[in-house]
Structures are given as C-alpha cells and as structure tokens.
Amino acid sequence: MKDIIEGFMDLVKERNGHEPEFLQAVEEVAETVIPYIVQHDIYHGKNILLRMVEPERAITFRVCWVDDSGEIQVNRGYRVQMNSAIGPYKGGLRFHPTVNMSILKFLAFEQVFKNSLTTLPMGGGKGGSDFDPKGKSDNEIMRFCHSFMSELFRHIGHNTDVPAGDIGVGAREIGFLFGMYKKLRNEFTGVLTGKGMSWGGSLIRPEATGYGTVYFAESMLGTKDDSFKAKRVVISGSGNVAQYAAEKVIQLGGKVLTLSDSSGYIYDADGIDAEKLAFVMELKNIKRGRISEYVKVYPNATFVSGKTPWEVVCDVALPCATQNELNEDDANTLLSNGCMCVSEGANMPSTKEAVTAFHKAKILFAPGKASNAGGVATSGLEMTQNSLRFNWTRNEVDVKLKEIMANIHDTCIQYGKDDDGYVDYVKGANIAGFVKVADAMLAQGIV
Missing domain, CATH: 3.40.50.720 (NAD(P)-binding Rossmann-like Domain)
Structure with a gap:
C-alpha cells in the first residue's frame, strides 16, 4: 500500500512540484483514500483520485486599478474551478499578499471534499488575488473589486460558479464585487454568497x-x-x-x-x-x-x-x-x-x-x-433562498446549520471509526467526501 501511495504522489509531484501547500493537501487525502479505493473494485482502473487532483479549469488574469494618488497598480487574479461533479463550483475569494496558485489549488481541493460532506449540490472551487486590502481606503478597495470582477464575471454564474468571501473578502468586498457583476450582466442573481441582508443575503452566514x-x-x-x-x-x-x-x-x-x-x-x-x-x-x-x-x-x-x-x-x-x-x-x-x-x-x-x-x-x-464546513453549508442555504426568492428566519438557518454539522460528524464516524473504537475524523472526512464525488464522476463518464 505504501508503494501505491508513493507512486501516486510521485506522479502528482512531477506535475505540481512547485506547489507545497497543494501537495500537502493531496498527500493527506491520498493516505486515507487510496487504501479505500484498493478495497472497492468499483473504483479500480478509473484513476478517480488522479482526476480529482487535476483542476477542471484554472484561470489567471491581470487586475489593473488606480490608487488614491492616481497611480496604476497591477495585481494577479485567480479562479480555480476544481470539480463540478455534484454541482456548480463553490468556494471563496481570498485577497491576501500570500495568495498564489498553490494555495488556491489546495483550498479548492479541500473545498471539493468539504462541499461533498455537506450533502448539498455544490462542487469545489477557490479564487482570489495577491491584493492586500489592509491599509487601503474604501475607494481603493472598490476600484480594485470592480476591476477584479470585470475579468472574473465571464467565468462565473449562479449555475456555473458561485464565489463567496474568505480572508480579506468580507461584506464590503462582496458588495463591490456584486455591484459590478450586476452591471456587467444586467441581471440580479445569486452569483455571490455572503451578500447583505437587504440584497439577497442569509441570516447566520457571517456566523x-x-x-x-x-x-x-x-x-x-x-x-x-x-x-x-x-x-x-x-x-x-x-x-x-x-x-x-x-x-x-x-x-x-x-x-x-x-x-x-x-x-x-x-x-x-x-x-x-x-x-x-x-x-x-x-x-x-x-x-x-x-x-x-x-x-x-x-x-x-x-x-x-x-x-x-x-x-x-x-x-x-x-x-x-x-x-x-x-x-x-x-x-x-x-x-x-x-x-x-x-x-x-x-x-x-x-x-x-x-x-x-x-x-x-x-x-x-x-x-x-x-x-469548518458550516460556512459553505450556509452559503448553500443562501443559494437556495436566492432561488426561492425567500428568506428563512435566523433560528431556521441555525437549526439547519446545526443539523448539517451533526450529519457531517455522524458520516465521519461511519467511515473513520477504527477497530479499537477510536474515530479518525481525517480518514472519515476524506473517504466520505471522496465517495459522493467519485460516484458522481463514474456515473458521468470521462468528462
């Protein structure tokens, strides 16, 4: 088994050797999922995990914006659309100087499993920029967000890819991003989650x-x-x-x-x-x-x-x-x-x-x-409310959130309980997340 895992990781390292965070995330999953694959004939010869570690699409783009002194600044924008087997890509946008492709691929890969665990129909994705909101004025952040969305908008949509917030992207940034998307598309849709309550947000989402x-x-x-x-x-x-x-x-x-x-x-x-x-x-x-x-x-x-x-x-x-x-x-x-x-x-x-x-x-x-799947779970609930043009009460959302987290916990026990009774929640989460996505990929063929 060790040789199989090492062989798989050698192949992933050959393709992604310069991306340490991504390799760390993949290895942690491979060590628990590959033994499960070997024990279940349905996955043999399908290279399911190898397909899952390769993004369906990875987009990079230039973001030019003007600071308060009138100088043009240039940042990099990214969106990694990792897997859409069980639903549209779903995952946050991160604005932080440390953002690079390795970090976003690791986050997108983790998101695939996290979203699967919620049982909601959401695939996995992640994006962002090396832009640093700290020390910037509201006007500078608005100009950056508008420029960022003027490139990203063509790759997302409420049935394609629904970003949310992450580090450096809170309610203020989501508002600026949504405003530009609405202007460019001339439509009001639930394409971003984490929105304000007066324009499509969900109670409990910040919490x-x-x-x-x-x-x-x-x-x-x-x-x-x-x-x-x-x-x-x-x-x-x-x-x-x-x-x-x-x-x-x-x-x-x-x-x-x-x-x-x-x-x-x-x-x-x-x-x-x-x-x-x-x-x-x-x-x-x-x-x-x-x-x-x-x-x-x-x-x-x-x-x-x-x-x-x-x-x-x-x-x-x-x-x-x-x-x-x-x-x-x-x-x-x-x-x-x-x-x-x-x-x-x-x-x-x-x-x-x-x-x-x-x-x-x-x-x-x-x-x-x-x-930490509660955030994306409630984002999924926000998407549902947007589709219904309806808002649940704070208590209703909190009850649904607590139920989802309890179900994730039970699923981790189902797949992660060892013979001695100890629950390996890492193994449980990895296998449970893998099974749902893998079964969907098998059903859809080689796409």
Whole structure:
C-alpha cells in the first residue's frame, strides 16, 4: 500500500512540484483514500483520485486599478474551478499578499471534499488575488473589486460558479464585487454568497463557519459524554471565524482565553466574555485595528508579541487563523498541557506532523474540511433562498446549520471509526467526501 501511495504522489509531484501547500493537501487525502479505493473494485482502473487532483479549469488574469494618488497598480487574479461533479463550483475569494496558485489549488481541493460532506449540490472551487486590502481606503478597495470582477464575471454564474468571501473578502468586498457583476450582466442573481441582508443575503452566514466549528467540537465532546461547560478554550485568529467561534463557545458555557492576529495573541485569564468580544468585533471589523489594543481597554489581559497561542493551557483548541499555523511543537505543547479536543476553523491550519501527534495521542481531532464546513453549508442555504426568492428566519438557518454539522460528524464516524473504537475524523472526512464525488464522476463518464 505504501508503494501505491508513493507512486501516486510521485506522479502528482512531477506535475505540481512547485506547489507545497497543494501537495500537502493531496498527500493527506491520498493516505486515507487510496487504501479505500484498493478495497472497492468499483473504483479500480478509473484513476478517480488522479482526476480529482487535476483542476477542471484554472484561470489567471491581470487586475489593473488606480490608487488614491492616481497611480496604476497591477495585481494577479485567480479562479480555480476544481470539480463540478455534484454541482456548480463553490468556494471563496481570498485577497491576501500570500495568495498564489498553490494555495488556491489546495483550498479548492479541500473545498471539493468539504462541499461533498455537506450533502448539498455544490462542487469545489477557490479564487482570489495577491491584493492586500489592509491599509487601503474604501475607494481603493472598490476600484480594485470592480476591476477584479470585470475579468472574473465571464467565468462565473449562479449555475456555473458561485464565489463567496474568505480572508480579506468580507461584506464590503462582496458588495463591490456584486455591484459590478450586476452591471456587467444586467441581471440580479445569486452569483455571490455572503451578500447583505437587504440584497439577497442569509441570516447566520457571517456566523456560520465559527458556529459550525464549535458545533462539530460539541458533537465530538458528546461522544465522551462531555460538553463545553467550563472548558478552557484557546482560539487563534480574530477575524470572522474566530469571533463567532468565541461567541458560540461563550453561549455554550466555555471560557475563551485567547484571540490573535499576525502580530501576536492576547491572553485573558478572566475569560473573554460577551462584552469583551463585542469590543474585539468593533476593533477588527470597523476600526480594523490590531488585537494588541485589547490590553489597553482590559489591562488584566496580556499581549504576547510574535507568537501563536498554543502555549496556553487549555482543554479545547480552535485554530481559526490560516494554513499551517499549528506545527508539531505546538501540538506537543497542547498535548502536554492536557488539551483533549482540537477542531479546525481554518483550512489546513495544522501541519501534517501536528496531525500525526494528535492521532498518536488519540485525542478528539477534526480536520477543517469537516469542522469548518458550516460556512459553505450556509452559503448553500443562501443559494437556495436566492432561488426561492425567500428568506428563512435566523433560528431556521441555525437549526439547519446545526443539523448539517451533526450529519457531517455522524458520516465521519461511519467511515473513520477504527477497530479499537477510536474515530479518525481525517480518514472519515476524506473517504466520505471522496465517495459522493467519485460516484458522481463514474456515473458521468470521462468528462
């Protein structure tokens, strides 16, 4: 089996050797899915996984825009349309200086499995630009978004490809992008998700990824007859996902100790309660400040510069910042401090070595493709509401979200439970996501 996996990876590396993040994502899936393929004759000789790692379409384009000083700036735009076997491409747009084809292909590949796990009819895609919204005026961001959409619009549509937001793309950016799409197409359709409530958005969508991450962790804890009640929780990030993960933890009786950004993390031994979280939301969403400003308002807290929060003693860890933020040393520190549950709110935030450490210790560990699927699940619900020209209530969407996350958890157990009773959620998520997409690809032939 090892030789088969290595042979497959050698072929993928030959084609994508300069894309480390993508190779990391593919290898993690191959190690669990290839043994399943070998055991099931239906997939033999079809090269299903090899077809799944090759994007159906990868688009790059130039984005020219004018800054406030009148100077023309040039960025790169991307859209990776990975797989449409079970529905139109679906996945976020990321605006960040680190964006490149490797990162977007890894995100699009993960999205295929994540979307499959939701059971909603959505394929996988991802896109974005190396544009950095930080430090830009609203007018500069508007000009960039309009220019970006003037190229992207010809490749997307409500039955073709439905982008959403991601890092650097929030409600403001979605609004600018949608405005230009509507103008160019002369139609009002649900081509983007994460829209404002007054023009086609869904309640709970901003909260969904963070809420879903906590709901999944809650389900894992439930397998041990446990809950978030009185649990010490460490969260990385301070953006949308981290904020709403913290909010849900607080609602479930947990104690949030940390939040972070690229400058470092804050540690509040008293716990970040609803009032303190409201301050963080205003700081990050409106003032666009740094997390270090928290300690000026709440001096009992401390700010640790240039570090991630995994050294803080906790029961539950929720990495909600970015890929590969939690390495093997961090994992060992968490384990030695008694951490019993890790639920990924970001995409692939744990390195391969960190995941191995978690599995070796047999703690509860949920990969992002399962635990952070709440965001795209609610995007799918937004698409449904757009098609119906109808809006569900906040409670209706939240109930549907919680049900979807519980179903994903149950599916991971179905495919990931080992003989000794330990649940390998990585294996479960990979195989469950693969089966639905693979069966659809087989049914549709070689296309």
